[in-house]
Amino acid sequence: MKFNRIIVIVMDSVGAGGAPDAAKFGDAGADTYGHIDAAVPLAVPNLRRLGLGKVAHIHDVPTDVVGAYGLMQEISAGKDTTSGHWEFMGNPVDNPFPTFPDAFPKELMDLFTAKTGYGYIGNEIASGTEIIERLGPDHFRTKQPIVYTSADSVFQIAAHNDVIPLEELYRICDITRREVCVGPYEVGRIIARPFVGEQGRFVRTGDRRDYSRLPKRKMVFEYLKEAGCCVVGVGKIGDIYAHIGLTESYHTSNNGEDMAELTKQLLAHRRDKGLLMANFVDFDSQYGHRRDVAGYAKCIEDFDAALGDFLPQLQDDELLVITADHGNDPTWRGTDHTRERVPLLLYSPAFAEAVDVGIRQTYADLGMTIMDNFGLTGLEFGTSFLNELR
Numbered sequence: 001m002k003f004n005r006i007i008v009i010v011m012d013s014v015g016a017g018g019a020p021d022a023a024k025f026g027d028a029g030a031d032t033y034g035h036i037d038a039a040v041p042l043a044v045p046n047l048r049r050l051g052l053g054k055v056a057h058i059h060d061v062p063t064d065v066v067g068a069y070g071l072m073q074e075i076s077a078g079k080d081t082t083s084g085h086w087e088f089m090g091n092p093v094d095n096p097f098p099t100f101p102d103a104f105p106k107e108l109m110d111l112f113t114a115k116t117g118y119g120y121i122g123n124e125i126a127s128g129t130e131i132i133e134r135l136g137p138d139h140f141r142t143k144q145p146i147v148y149t150s151a152d153s154v155f156q157i158a159a160h161n162d163v164i165p166l167e168e169l170y171r172i173c174d175i176t177r178r179e180v181c182v183g184p185y186e187v188g189r190i191i192a193r194p195f196v197g198e199q200g201r202f203v204r205t206g207d208r209r210d211y212s213r214l215p216k217r218k219m220v221f222e223y224l225k226e227a228g229c230c231v232v233g234v235g236k237i238g239d240i241y242a243h244i245g246l247t248e249s250y251h252t253s254n255n256g257e258d259m260a261e262l263t264k265q266l267l268a269h270r271r272d273k274g275l276l277m278a279n280f281v282d283f284d285s286q287y288g289h290r291r292d293v294a295g296y297a298k299c300i301e302d303f304d305a306a307l308g309d310f311l312p313q314l315q316d317d318e319l320l321v322i323t324a325d326h327g328n329d330p331t332w333r334g335t336d337h338t339r340e341r342v343p344l345l346l347y348s349p350a351f352a353e354a355v356d357v358g359i360r361q362t363y364a365d366l367g368m369t370i371m372d373n374f375g376l377t378g379l380e381f382g383t384s385f386l387n388e389l390r
Ligand SMILES: O=P(O)(O)O[C@H]1O[C@H](CO)[C@@H](O)[C@H]1O
Pocket: 081, 126, 127, 128, 129, 149, 150, 151, 152, 153, 154, 156, 191, 285, 289
């Protein structure tokens, strides 16, 4: 089968457990879908119709499956968003991005001050919502940004909009990306974390911005763009792929906006060939890292309901792919991502039968399938599953 448009939805962090190398990450047994469903049985009729029940450990509700389904395994050295996404598009990350379990060394922070002109408070491993409440008074008093990291390869910079205006925060992040976090300090992402409100009730705004490091290999987006295809990113896609190879990019603030924008772009691109891709971040940022099981379950159910309105809009010449970039089991220890396999759910109204595409050995199988669909070559990693679809 061939399609004119491929629509990829990444449900950020909604893994299905079972990664063979999970123990290397301290995650043997982690299972985002399985553990959420064990706590709050999920009502997800649309995902089930696409075959979710065949690949995730969720309670058994007999359903007529209309999609093709499988799982994908990650080969990248990391379990962060960037590694997962880049691997989708043919660029697995060979060396782990640097992490800083003891916070950033003085040498790096001195460089931060020299290059940005700002001091800093914090410089610790922290949860973003907790650290802004705790250091809020210091932040207002000193006017310095709050710097923190996590188990991921991230340099996060939080500032209240009244202390450091948004554009100034972005400027600090941009300098940090280009001139501070370089060489051995080349972290996966610099993240701007603006917030507003009163002490005790601070809220982070949707103006978060991620500054990705640059990929070392050419990825699917660039091949598509060169071939004259549209490459439309929705949500964090532009940031995650360092704005390379996109023909259009639409920033959004939450899952609801993602679905609305994706639907709008689908309708706007009906005459084009190419890729539309959205990353739905709320699962991860609002619930996974917060270890909020009930909230995560509700978020999945809300997504499923929105999917119920999206699916009937698809045409025969369109293929929908729903997957995830890593796990973030909200029942697991800590507050970080978990190494897991991810579901691979495929659907087109042109499908005649449900097909099991098995356990894919790398996320790059998705990218290779997209290349195959558009008759492109050049990607080093991945095996296409296009011929398996019926
Ligand atoms: O606690 P917050 O600020 O949400 O940070 C989380 O968001 C980062 C990027 O996804 C992760 O590394 C995790 O630390």
